[in-house]
Amino acid sequence: MDALVVTAALVIVAALNLYAVSGGADYGGGVWDLFARGPRAERQRELIAHAIGPIWEANHVWLILAIVVLFTGFPPAYARITTILHVPLFLMLLGIVARGAAFSFRSYGSPRGETQRSWGRVFAVSSLVTPLLLGMILGAIAAGTVPAEPRSTAVFLTSWWGLFPLSVGLYALVMFAFLAAVYLTVEAEDEDLREDFRRRALGSGILLGVLAAAVLAVAGLRVPEILDDLTRTPWSWGLHALTAAAALGTLFALWRRHAPWARIGAVLQVSLIIWGWAFSQYPHLIKPDLALADAAAPPITLKLLLGALAAGVVLLVPSFVYLFRVFGKVRKP
């Protein structure tokens, strides 16, 4: 297939990958805000807020980048997804708005007031719902239930409301929560808080493994083609083996309290999961009938787009490095 087309598609996957390991973890932070328990509940919430505060807006732009490259590079695919998956996309948008606004309002609301607590709840609940919907949308695209034309009104619901998309949604949610717990284990500066998040990271990491099995089981029942796609080439098996090794390595590092190694392992694990999904889709953008090549914009558009992206990355990488260096460690309360 045309190298330009493949490169543009790789950029979308890379943007989604970066969104998952950065923005995704910000949602995960919201999940742990919701489940903050025990004598250190307030301090857990403070740590989460400090960790997310300076960076969530920048992290969020990865999603916008993925969308922009999708509609520039593959306009028919964008049109089809936004048409058929209107309902979950709209609900996800409400989640994005509620999460971002509530987080900001809580930071600048009256300190420790009842209103601040309500914003905290809105922030936490929308952090739970948004990744669930994002996963359901990707699940629907993978399951091949997003047709080119809506033959009936029912398709606006049946395309995404099903056991398989739901299982992928849950999987995405737990994945983000797991990432956040691992990051927070690294960023916590005192021993008790670090233990709190280490236990959460271990728990959610194990749950993620269980859910992976569950998603595959559901796929076997509902969309067996996905299992074929996931195991098509020897390469796929290698990828899955690497993913499993990263997962086990992360859990081991957490168990042995090597938090920085666990962070590397978790990022690797999540990235491999996303690339594994992407390769199983190839050469399709939307299963089962919209191939990348058929959805691609003319070569001139792709060339300019990739040129702009390359130039943008040259600007972006040093900026991000600077951002993370400035906020690498969370300020002591």
Added chain:
Amino acid sequence: MDDLLAARSQMAISLMFHILFAIAGMAMPVLMVVSEALWLRTGRALYLDLTRRWAKGTAILFAVGAVSGTVLSFELGLLWPKFMEHAGAIIGMPFSLEGFAFFTEAIFLGIYLYGWDRVPPRAHWWAGVVVAVSGGLSAVFVVTANAWMNTPAGFDLVDGQITNIDPVAAMLSPAALPEALHMLLAAYAAVGFAVAGIHAFVLLRHPGDPFHRAALAIALLLGGPAALLQPVSGDLLAQMVADTQPAKLAAMEGQFETETGAPLRIGGLPDPARGVTRWAIEVPYGLSLLAHHDPQATIVGLNDIPRENWPNPVIVHLSFQIMVACGTAMALLALVAGFLAGRRRGMVLPRWLLRSLVLASPLGVLALEAGWFVTELGRQPWIIQGVMRTRDALTPMPGLTLPLVTITLVYMALGVIVIVLLRRHVISTVPSEVPV
């Protein structure tokens, strides 16, 4: 409600809401950077306090802008999938560039807002400069995409199919430069006057308070020149519209008959049924002069344009009148304030001027929204002028009234909350608390 009207209303509400936060993201960093530079130069604590206070306001506004902007990037497809299917490959370029500009803005705003005691003062100031510049660039890129919808370029239309795409030519469509210029100045004028009005309001109660005087001066330094320059960019834009979108110009001016040496109509109400614009003050040859810089130029009237290609002349004309009226008032006020500031340096500002500034506070935002009404409703019934009709771009998804109502309620709630928070953080200050 008809699905087409619902979708158009949802788009309108989303854009009207987002643009308020977008202009704050463009112009507030300019104010902060000026104020912070004054602090670095003079060491007066009030400038630092002012910078931090404005920064807090900006943080809230920017967060809402970031998420309402995300909503728009999806809504383009949720509501107008057929448009995006055909236009995506042509105008995706400016959107991707905007993505990077926004990225840069978000990164450095994070450093600016949270990095006060983490980066050296000069680096902090430069972070603010980057935010201001990338905020402006974001707007320019997005506006070029809109400009393309008004003056589509960079492709060939063969048997109704778009071919031979040239995204660069599309980005540099005839409307791109005048629209971008007009938008930038509008943002600076609107935010400058809005902020000036807020601080003038406090100064009325606490005359001579140095904190709010400094804030007022910086805000007017940005808003005043922008308001004075705006008529020039408006003139450029009007000539471009006259050349490329005769139906829009006719609707803006309530021009029904094709006329040589057409008058400029100030005020008045177009009556599309009768084909006349009543109760307007007519300036002879004014429109021909303004549109083509020639008193004898011919202006095409709506009657010579097929009815199915008409925009709504009532709304477009009235919006245009509102925009021009607000802009004129602001430019005059900027002149007066500039004149007084030159003569009475360091003296207490006259109360009538402060009162006028309070009254003028919402005018820039009003002009901006009205101006976008002119741009967008003036282009109807086209989503891409002359190429694709808005109704042909609509999603087949039924029941679009529900998302319209939902988004309206959500945005109304957010708007109220933002106002409450801004009141708490930026506006209500006891002057004595601020060291000078």
